[in-house]
Amino acid sequence: MSEFQEKSPVLTREQLTADVVRLTLHCPRIAAAAKPGQFVMVRAGETLDPLLRRPFSIHKVTAEGGLAVLFKVIGKGTRLLATAAPGSSLDVIGPLGRGFYPDKTGPHCLIGGGMGIAPLYFLAHQLLAAGSSHANPPVLLGAQTQAELMLLAQEFTELGYPVLTATDDGSLGHQGFVTDLLDALLTEVRQVYVCGPLPMMRTVAAKCRGAGVACQVSLETHMACGLGACLGCTFPASSGGYRHVCKDGPVFSAEEVAWSR
Ligand SMILES: Cc1cc2nc3c(=O)[nH]c(=O)nc-3n(C[C@H](O)[C@H](O)[C@H](O)COP(=O)(O)OP(=O)(O)OC[C@H]3O[C@@H](n4cnc5c(N)ncnc54)[C@H](O)[C@@H]3O)c2cc1C
Ligand code: FES
Numbered sequence: 001m002s003e004f005q006e007k008s009p010v011l012t013r014e015q016l017t018a019d020v021v022r023l024t025l026h027c028p029r030i031a032a033a034a035k036p037g038q039f040v041m042v043r044a045g046e047t048l049d050p051l052l053r054r055p056f057s058i059h060k061v062t063a064e065g066g067l068a069v070l071f072k073v074i075g076k077g078t079r080l081l082a083t084a085a086p087g088s089s090l091d092v093i094g095p096l097g098r099g100f101y102p103d104k105t106g107p108h109c110l111i112g113g114g115m116g117i118a119p120l121y122f123l124a125h126q127l128l129a130a131g132s133s134h135a136n137p138p139v140l141l142g143a144q145t146q147a148e149l150m151l152l153a154q155e156f157t158e159l160g161y162p163v164l165t166a167t168d169d170g171s172l173g174h175q176g177f178v179t180d181l182l183d184a185l186l187t188e189v190r191q192v193y194v195c196g197p198l199p200m201m202r203t204v205a206a207k208c209r210g211a212g213v214a215c216q217v218s219l220e221t222h223m224a225c226g227l228g229a230c231l232g233c234t235f236p237a238s239s240g241g242y243r244h245v246c247k248d249g250p251v252f253s254a255e256e257v258a259w260s261r
Helices: 027-032 077-083 113-131 146-159 198-211
Strands: 004-017 020-026 038-044 054-057 065-071 090-098 107-113 141-142 165-166 193-196 214-218 234-236 243-244 251-253
Touching: 004 027, 004 065, 004 146, 020 090, 027 065, 027 090, 038 065, 054 077, 054 113, 065 077, 065 113, 107 113, 107 198, 113 141, 113 146, 113 193, 141 146, 141 214, 146 165, 193 198, 243 251
Parallel strands: 107 141, 107 193, 141 165, 193 214
Antiparallel strands: 004 020, 004 090, 020 065, 038 054, 038 090, 214 251, 234 243
């Protein structure tokens, strides 16, 4: 797998909510090599503080070399990145990791929670581009409030996917967990792809196992290097031992994960 380091001009900056930002960067070599589910490591600023790059899923790519990341501001790195203005540049390494294994035969169901929605847009786009002609069940999207979901849900709809939403406060769609929406679909899907908070993915994995449906999960851990060099991103595997999220993943079969350890 090829990875590149590119000084990437910021093409656009969109403020989706008070604390969710989407940056589109120009990094043509990374964008051309990227697969859905892979990620990039972005240096947050020009100085050595913060020292470590921050990992972000590849949210979208364009034929013109654009690559979008969608993120929530939670600490120093994302606070700095959120101020990146069009015309400025960010240092980006990628594409990194192993992404989703697209199964174009479908029907497939994509489930995203919070910023876990980010890699699923790229996947949805590529599944269609790869010729998945199946009448797909809805994409299931969950977030705390309507504000976080509105634009993203609309973009999946524009791709041609039906969308069902769930919010914690009931401001859009089902009030409650996005995983509640999966039960009614399990009899008709062959493959589930999920990215979001760990408890959500654990629930989806258990439901899929119960129904005999294949499930791929995209895991998130703290990452220092993103390159397999620091051992900072391990999680316990069902077969014993540990796996690196940055090198062996971030996408795994749900069966590979020791959910209870
Ligand atoms: C493969 C991968 C893909 C990711 N994709 C996205 C994405 O598309 N959009 C997005 O918004 N975020 C994504 N993340 C998470 C993102 O990398 C972190 O939110 C970011 O690094 C936080 O940096 P910070 O400097 O703002 O916060 P920090 O100051 O580093 O941390 C602030 C607080 O958040 C906690 N924290 C930091 N990183 C994580 C993490 N990975 N998991 C749990 N808690 C954490 C810290 O412990 C601390 O309490 C991804 C992470 C990984 C590993
Ligand atoms: S982040 Fe360093 S080994 Fe995975």
